[in-house]
Amino acid sequence: MSRPSDGRLHTMELGAPAEEVVDALMRDGAVIVRDLLSAHVVDAINAEVQPFVDAADPDMRHLNPGVQYFHAQTRHVSGLAGKSPTFATEVMIHPLFSALCDAILGPSCARYQLNLAHLLERLPGAESQFWHQDELVWNLVPEPKPELQVASVIALVDFTAENGATRVFPGSHRWETGRYPADEEAVAAVMPAGSAIIYLGSTFHGGGAHTGSEPRRGVHLSYTLGWLRTEENNYLAVPPETAAGLPQQCQEVLGYAVHDAIERGGGYLGMLDMRDPIDLFREGWPGAPR
Ligand SMILES: O=C(O)CCC(=O)C(=O)O
Ligand SMILES: [Fe+2]
Known part of the structure; x- marks a missing residue:
């Protein structure tokens, strides 16, 4: 990226072209997208x-x-x-996340996959997390690393400075190795419910201290390269019996699709009976014998 980050956290609207969101993300390491989810979707997830x-x-x-x-x-x-069908179909395969993952992770894999999807309801009194980079779970990947992760915290209630809105350090994805954030450099991702703070795996961030009175409910969602071991075991979190009932794109993002690098001179990863599990789903697996 040629333009440097100005150290501020920028906010974009959902309608902004995906290339502009990619641009902001690569420049600043983090960006807020307002109203990513409608109130209807937020309500449905909260109920589920x-x-x-x-x-x-x-x-x-x-x-x-x-x-x-x-x-x-x-x-x-x-x-x-595996617990919220609305999350699986409206958030996990949201077109904006798909576009960001294609642009940022696509160059280094044949398909991206879900890394994890957790709901984090931080309660009043919760202390600030330590500032961290989510991609450190893969610290054994040798330098120079490709982009390993697109991550996000989605607000399911309004995020305020008091209720522990995620703190981020814009520009920290480009910091020299060994630099650790100072607390005063943190910027709070203050945003209404349905909005998301989206960041790279190398961007320092963490949940803020909760000094408010109501629980702060958010979804921590991230994606990684299709050939890298995921933080959450998604095949166990969403077993075939559950995945069979989801749309194909959900099955693919959950990691059931083979990672097909044949065109890039590689091979297949993730086969079952030498086949693509997505084809097996189409044939009625796991109910039908294979
Ligand atoms: O809950 C948050 O605001 C951030 C959570 C987070 O960064 C994490 O769990 O890795
Ligand atoms: Fe994190």
Whole structure:
């Protein structure tokens, strides 16, 4: 990108051409897209996830005790695509995310895939997360890395500075290795419900401290290269029995489609019985024998 970031967090409307959103994302490392989801979609998702949110334990144990506090005082619902059909069909395959992933991840893979989809309801009193780069889960990928991730936090209630709106550090995706953000450089992604803060895997960010009184509900959604191991095991989060009932594009994004790099001189990844699982779905799998 030739133009440098001005260190501010810019806001765009949903109708903005995808190329302009890509441009802003590559320049600043983060951008807010207002009204990505209609009020109707937000309401439908909120209703579908409510039983799971009610059942979530804010003291849920994490695999790594060292990051236990990262999601403390948070009702955490993972595997959202298997729990909210509206999320799967209206958000996970939203045309804007598809366009961003095609442009940013497309050059380094034959198809992109979902990395994870979690609902994070951060509760009053939740402390600020440590500032981090989501792509560090793949820190074993040698430098220079291609773009590994398109990530987002989507507001399902209004995000305010008080209720712990995601903090981002515009321009941090271009910082020299080893530079760590100072708290005063953080910019709060203040935005109404239905809007999204979209950022790159290399952009520093984190959930802000929750000093308000009402839960802050958001969806943490990210995508990665189709050949890279995903953070969430999406085949278990959305097993074939559930994926079979979703549109083909959802099945593909969930990672069921083979990663076909034949045209680029590579091979197939993700076959079953030497076939593309998407074809098996079409033939009635997993209900029908294969
Ligand atoms: O909840 C947020 O605002 C950010 C969450 C986040 O960055 C993460 O879980 O990696
Ligand atoms: Fe994060």
